[in-house]
Amino acid sequence: MFDAMTRRHGQNGQTAGGVKLSGHPISQRTLKNPISCTGVGLHSGVKVTMTLKPAPVDHGIVFKRTDIAGNGALIPARWDMVDDTRLCTGVSANGAVVRTIEHLMSALAGSRIDNLLIEITGPEVPVMDGSAQPFVFLIDCAGVVEQDAPRMAIRVLRSIKLQDGDRMVSLEPADSFQVDLAIDFASAVINRQEMQVEITSSAFRSEVCRARTFGLEQEVAMLRAAGLAKGGSLNNAVVIGADNKILNEDGLRYDDEFVRHKVLDAVGDLYLAGHPIQGRFQGRCSGHAMNNLLLRALLSDPTAYRLEPMCETLVVPASGAEVLPARAVAAASA
Numbered sequence: 001m002f003d004a005m006t007r008r009h010g011q012n013g014q015t016a017g018g019v020k021l022s023g024h025p026i027s028q029r030t031l032k033n034p035i036s037c038t039g040v041g042l043h044s045g046v047k048v049t050m051t052l053k054p055a056p057v058d059h060g061i062v063f064k065r066t067d068i069a070g071n072g073a074l075i076p077a078r079w080d081m082v083d084d085t086r087l088c089t090g091v092s093a094n095g096a097v098v099r100t101i102e103h104l105m106s107a108l109a110g111s112r113i114d115n116l117l118i119e120i121t122g123p124e125v126p127v128m129d130g131s132a133q134p135f136v137f138l139i140d141c142a143g144v145v146e147q148d149a150p151r152m153a154i155r156v157l158r159s160i161k162l163q164d165g166d167r168m169v170s171l172e173p174a175d176s177f178q179v180d181l182a183i184d185f186a187s188a189v190i191n192r193q194e195m196q197v198e199i200t201s202s203a204f205r206s207e208v209c210r211a212r213t214f215g216l217e218q219e220v221a222m223l224r225a226a227g228l229a230k231g232g233s234l235n236n237a238v239v240i241g242a243d244n245k246i247l248n249e250d251g252l253r254y255d256d257e258f259v260r261h262k263v264l265d266a267v268g269d270l271y272l273a274g275h276p277i278q279g280r281f282q283g284r285c286s287g288h289a290m291n292n293l294l295l296r297a298l299l300s301d302p303t304a305y306r307l308e309p310m311c312e313t314l315v316v317p318a319s320g321a322e323v324l325p326a327r328a329v330a331a332a333s334a
């Protein structure tokens, strides 16, 4: 039954296990019900209430600052609205800002949410526990509905690479969303860590979403002096002490939680493309600023990408004996 679709949609290619084919088109999704949470911003320390509300087809992810006079201010969560990449990703429009959106964006990408109105009573998304897991939990509690329109993806057509000294980011063509990230910190606790992962919904949940943001104790002191990290605590960040010990009583959630959190950040930052990306992202000692520059380079070059409907992926084993449903590209590219 999938063969007819296969011939019409997407690109097909060889994999180690057989031939990857494209199947049914995938629908856009939003939440079934509104849901709220309250917490403090990592940098501002300001307590805010945030409500995730269902939104119509082709609405995209949009913030609304409800504390701004009049009807509030709308701020699309989009790459060209990014105006702050110092220690977090922030967007601004219509005279209003929302900062530290990346962990929420990552949860929306991993949970495959296309359309959402995010009402927020202050300038920064609550940090919650420093990971994306509390947002994934909120989405699960609210429920998700399929909408009557195809989900569009940004297919990377040619490689784009940005280099800044030791730091590098790139995107290259691939038939799913893959992240290949490496970090190298002077701290003996972190050192060099690498991770390569195909971002399916299940991989996001099990391998990425629980990884918390982190910092060195002496950096936290400097940030506080500069008026940042005011909401930071051992409840929402992994903190490494001067003696290279993890200060959090319960230790790490994954042995390599640091690089996993950087993957989480990259997934969130890249979802600001406005659609899921079909391509392989590589990052070396990169961060929010380079992630955004990479999106700007990709999306300002019409020959580098194509917007196309997403389809579920099927794998035909090398023997050709039967067609097996595989991980949905929907999830893979979220």
Ligand SMILES: [Zn+2]
Pocket (backbone or CB within 6 Å): 102, 103, 213, 261, 265
């Ligand atoms: Zn982060």
